[in-house]
Amino acid sequence: MATLLQQLASGLVLGALIALIALGYTMVYGIIQLINFAHGEVFMVSIFAAAATYKWFIPESWENTWQIALPCMLVGAVLVAVVLAVLMERFAYRPLRNAPRLAPLITALGVSQMLKEIVRLNYPDAKSAINVPRAFIDEPIIITVPGGTVVLQATSVLLIAVSIVGAVILQLYVSRSRMGRAMRATAQDPDTAKLMGVNPNRTIVFTFALGGLLAAVAGVLYGIHLNTVDTEVGFLYGIFAFTAAVLGGVGSIKGAVIGGFIIGVVKTLGGQLLPGGTGYDVVWVFILLILVLVFRPQGLFGEPERVRA
Amino acid sequence: MTALLEVQNLTVAYGAIEAVRDVSFTVDEGQIVSLIGSNGAGKTTTLRTISGLLRPKSGKILFAGESIDSLEAHVILQRGIAHCPEGRRLFGRMTVEENLQLGAYVRRDTGVEADMNRVYELFPVLGERRHNKAGLFSGGEQQMLAIGRAMMSRPRLLMLDEPSMGLSPIMTQRIFDTIRELQSQGTTILLVEQNALAALALSDHGYVIDLGRTSLDGPGHELLADERVRAAYLGEN
Structure with missing residues (x-):
């Protein structure tokens, strides 16, 4: 029982991370039907940015006070991620807005590879994994359950809480605010949105920035939770997050979050409980994805393909 | 002139x-x-x-x-210039109210609420079902909403x-009466x-x-x- 709960907790932590990244995939897809494969790289770069902020930009006297160090890392990571996402949209995707679908997709793969190599070759010691400071409460939380105890890192609790609260805020923002309406209008019918006075470029660039912001939040939390990062995490988590978005229904905020948590839990528990052990954990994730897509191609919460009058 | x-x-x-x-x-x-x-x-x-x-x-x-x-x-x-496009092109997955809010997207003044109520007065069926998704309405009702949405920007x-595309003769008459009404209120x-x-x-x-x-x-x-x-x-x- 205790072991199971412990595994479930790890699954939820992984799921929370995937969910935060998946939101960026799903929002960008919703608005311009682009799978931005470079989004995982924005997540990766933001972890390096957080580490760099801690190492070079905050005075030593602050380093041991997480209440100051963590917000500083967050600001550094968010700034870098948002600027990166905006530049990517402006220079890689916008010129291809009216090109055949395949062109921006290939570009996304190119941008992804480029970012990974730029970091690997230029960030000091990034050819192998680098350290990221803990920068959060050290003491774990120990919960007694029937048959033993469950040990939760403080960062685990923080991750799950931030992911859920962040998704709820995002959902409210998109459904209630003026900018949110503009985003949804552009997603549903770009020409008619223009006729309402919505500036499509501003709306699209805002969506990329929002995705970058969420990826940076995920990045900082990843860094302080696992305390290490290498340039491959962007690809790895990018694939999981993309899968979460598809599983939940691309374009759906709720779907991305629930998809993220499902993948986190299935991967972790599947690796423990199903035959094959952890070596097979990813297999279960993708079997689940295939099953969902066979029976519900639009994903769990996606809208069926629309028919336009 | x-x-x-x-x-x-x-x-x-x-x-x-x-x-x-x-x-x-x-x-x-x-x-x-x-x-x-x-x-x-x-x-x-x-x-x-x-x-x-x-x-x-x-x-x-x-x-x-x-x-x-x-x-x-x-x-x-x-x-x-407001353009009410062919086929109405409402945001079908949004509510009546959200469609009207989008019509007023560029306005920053305080008169939006009052204008919205004016649309509801002109077309009571829209007011009664303002929280329903626009895609669920009949063709005539959707045309009313499309015109109401276009008017929300207070166009010249x-x-x-x-x-009148796809509308019954009665509904067509209703829409044309509305157009005349809008002209009498000063819209070109x-x-x-x-x-x-x-x-x-x-x-x-x-x-x-x-x-x-x-x-x-x-x-x-x-x-x-x-x-x-x-x-x-x-x-x-």
């Missing part, structure tokens, strides 16, 4: 195909002007070019004396593309219609567009009496 909208020698092409060739017309402030013509004559293309969704190959579009043919669609709306010029209207009879009866001036060109024009009642118009568009021999 002064010209609010002047279209001069407009040519619009999709690739090598010219959908609109050398079309010219004028809409004076306060008027209802209709463009009539058969399917594929270039009427919709003309409206989409005026509202900035398409770029002209040549020709000029002047609104209130200023050239607007190189402006982006969202800027043209801010200048005061309202362009309506085939507002450019109407594109296949229902030439109803459109011309309502219009101060009409233009016949044929194979991408303006072929005839005159006051609405004169065109209604014109034999060529009657033969070509009103089904008489």
Whole structure:
């Protein structure tokens, strides 16, 4: 029982991370039907940015006070991620807005590879994994359950809480605010949105920035939770997050979050409980994805393909 | 009267195909002007070019004396032209209220709420079901919402593309009454219609567009009496 709960907790932590990244995939897809494969790289770069902020930009006297160090890392990571996402949209995707679908997709793969190599070759010691400071409460939380105890890192609790609260805020923002309406209008019918006075470029660039912001939040939390990062995490988590978005229904905020948590839990528990052990954990994730897509191609919460009058 | 909208020698092409060739017309402030013509004559293309969704190959579009043919669609709306597109193009997954809020997207003043209530007064069915998704409404109700949404930006010029399309005769009458009502409240209207009879009866001036060109024009009642118009568009021999 205790072991199971412990595994479930790890699954939820992984799921929370995937969910935060998946939101960026799903929002960008919703608005311009682009799978931005470079989004995982924005997540990766933001972890390096957080580490760099801690190492070079905050005075030593602050380093041991997480209440100051963590917000500083967050600001550094968010700034870098948002600027990166905006530049990517402006220079890689916008010129291809009216090109055949395949062109921006290939570009996304190119941008992804480029970012990974730029970091690997230029960030000091990034050819192998680098350290990221803990920068959060050290003491774990120990919960007694029937048959033993469950040990939760403080960062685990923080991750799950931030992911859920962040998704709820995002959902409210998109459904209630003026900018949110503009985003949804552009997603549903770009020409008619223009006729309402919505500036499509501003709306699209805002969506990329929002995705970058969420990826940076995920990045900082990843860094302080696992305390290490290498340039491959962007690809790895990018694939999981993309899968979460598809599983939940691309374009759906709720779907991305629930998809993220499902993948986190299935991967972790599947690796423990199903035959094959952890070596097979990813297999279960993708079997689940295939099953969902066979029976519900639009994903769990996606809208069926629309028919336009 | 002064010209609010002047279209001069407009040519619009999709690739090598010219959908609109050398079309010219004028809409004076306060008027209802209709463009009539058969399917594929270039009427919709003309409206989409005026509202900035398409770029002209040549020709000029002047609104209130200023050239607007190189402006982006969202800027043209801010200048005061609202376009109620063919097929209504509501945001079907959003509520009535959200559609109206989007119609008022560029407004920052405090009168939005009052204008929304005015739409609900004009079309009570929309007010009663303001939190329902727009896609669930009937064709006539959707057209009401589309017109209401276009009016939310308080346009000087309202362009309506085939507002009677797919509607019953009673509902068509209702929509045309509304158009006249909007004119009496001071909105200038450019109407594109296949229902030439109803459109011309309502219009101060009409233009016949044929194979991408303006072929005839005159006051609405004169065109209604014109034999060529009657033969070509009103089904008489």
